[in-house]
Amino acid sequence: MAQGPNHAVIAGAGIVGLATALELARRGNRVTVLDKESSVAAHQTGNNSGVIHSGLYYTPGSLKAALGAAGASSMRGFAETHGVDVRITGKLVVATRESQLPALKELLRRGMENGVPCRLIGPEEARGYEPNVQSLAALRVESTGIVDYRGVCAALVRLIREAGGEIHLNAEVSAVHSDACGVTVETDAGTFRGHQFVNCAGLHSDRVARLAGIRPDVRIIPFRGEYFELTPQAQHLVNGLIYPVPDPAFPFLGVHLTKMTTGSVHAGPNAVFALAREGYTWLTVNPRDVLDSAAWPGLWKLGAKFWRVGLSETTRSLSRKRFLAGLRELVPALPDDCLVPAHAGVRAQAMRRDGTLVDDFLYERAPRQIHVLNAPSPAATAALEIGRLIANELTGIQ
Structure with a gap:
């Protein structure tokens, strides 16, 4: 069981979860990433079109617009720096x-x-x-x-581990308990305790949120x-x-x-x-x-x-x-x-509930928790920027 006052447990080893983990690790936090699959980037990240989006389509002033445009630059720079195919x-x-x-x-x-x-x-x-x-x-x-997003994730995994972070696969989240001192996350691969919890579970993010006691209106x-x-x-x-x-x-x-x-x-x-x-x-x-x-x-x-x-x-x-x-x-x-x-x-x-599709990135806060509840395209493009945003939010709730 890992624990510590500056330890973040992250559910989801897609590109958003991994980017968040790396940003937190770079700020001196211990990080543990959990994923139910046997490999990282198994779902949305590993099966998208590979496009680095520009920020063209999104409502001005929205998170998608701001983070997407910034991400077009930062994702290209990351790929070039770490030898990932990009054009x-x-x-x-x-x-x-x-x-x-x-x-x-x-x-x-x-x-x-x-x-x-x-x-x-x-x-x-x-x-x-x-x-x-x-x-x-x-x-x-x-x-x-275009970029190889699986290659980006492989680079993120390497950097996270070099920074002392842990990635546990075949670790499906089954329960999340929060108290005044931290958050306990139960999985198939054991129990993990940290000071903060970040839900980047993508296709199952609303279910993980409900496990943590959140009742999202989406x-x-x-x-x-x-x-x-x-x-x-x-x-x-x-x-x-x-x-x-x-x-x-x-x-x-x-x-x-x-x-x-x-x-x-x-x-x-x-x-x-x-x-x-x-x-x-x-x-x-x-x-x-x-x-x-x-x-x-x-x-x-x-x-x-x-x-x-x-x-x-x-x-x-x-x-x-x-x-x-x-x-x-x-x-x-x-x-x-x-x-x-x-x-x-x-x-x-x-x-x-009214049938509208959430048009922007959406995340919900709780004590010691952040739940990313909507991160479709251009989330892969903007992943490094989303990671910085989440790290900033966690700094505010420590």
């Missing part, structure tokens, strides 16, 4: 219909207010960056790139994002990152094309309700997770509002032809047989 390619956000132009201009306004290096360009200049793209207009964003609803890769013969059609103009009423960015550091091109993701919090396929069903989601009134309110969007996303999930049709709105030259199934990821999306 700043820039990206195009492409309007293919007249109806998308107002939303594209709003993205430009947000980006400029958030300090993102972006500018509006015409179709000819867009083709200078991406010769095969179709557009009426586009935003060019210079600070967007619930994690899982959405699966499915990816394809372009065949080697089609990879030349994409130079960097090509995104559609997102629907401002929906929190997902739409299927896009991403050229990875290896030269492969990822396509996706879509967004469909997952039948398990770790439901990476349609065949993965967890009755407890389904009931947990179904019992939340917000899910039904969201479904009533966005049923057409949900039906479209589900159809695209079940039909490779429909998936390809979405991509061809951006790059019409994509051939019929260019898609190969790749991995899927599950987004831990916090939802309120």
Whole structure:
């Protein structure tokens, strides 16, 4: 049993938990990271698109805007310093219909207010960056790139251990007890006691919060994002990152094309309700997770509002032809047989009772505790900045 007056116990060995642990260790704290899986970065971090986001999409003044823009710089710097594959390619956000132009201009306004290096360009200049793209207009964003987030996590693990920190895998949290002197965390791998507790459990963060006596007014609803890769013969059609103009009423960015550091091109993701919090396929069903989601009134309110969007996303999930049709709105030259199934990821999306999806990073405080209850994209980009924010908060509650 580890203990100490400046000891933080962190649940979750994804990129946010590891970044928080490293920041606390660098400030002289002892840290213990716990994760129920047998490896780090097993869920959201290890199955995302690998994009370093710029901070373009987020409401000015929000945590996502501030931390995302700062994270685009700090994540690149961390990767370069520690030998992790990273490439700043820039990206195009492409309007293919007249109806998308107002939303594209709003993205430009947000980006400029958030300090993102972006500018509006015409179709000819867009083709200078991406010769095969179709557009009426586009935003060019210079600070967007790609990085190996699993490699980032491996570097974080090494640095945490060099600083004296501990990482315990196969250690699922089963109980959290707080008292005037510290916090006791019970797991499959033993009991750990520290002065503070940080919940970075991602897909299970609301459940861990409830174990700690918190009653958050949100619930994690899982959405699966499915990816394809372009065949080697089609990879030349994409130079960097090509995104559609997102629907401002929906929190997902739409299927896009991403050229990875290896030269492969990822396509996706879509967004469909997952039948398990770790439901990476349609065949993965967890009755407890389904009931947990179904019992939340917000899910039904969201479904009533966005049923057409949900039906479209589900159809695209079940039909490779429909998936390809979405991509061809951006790059019409994509051939019929260019898609190969790749991995899927599950987004831990916090939802309120009224059906609204939490649009910003969300964390809840309690004595000696911080619970990160919503950290979807761009959390990987902003992980080092989130770690600093949490460390600052913990300093205030010591």
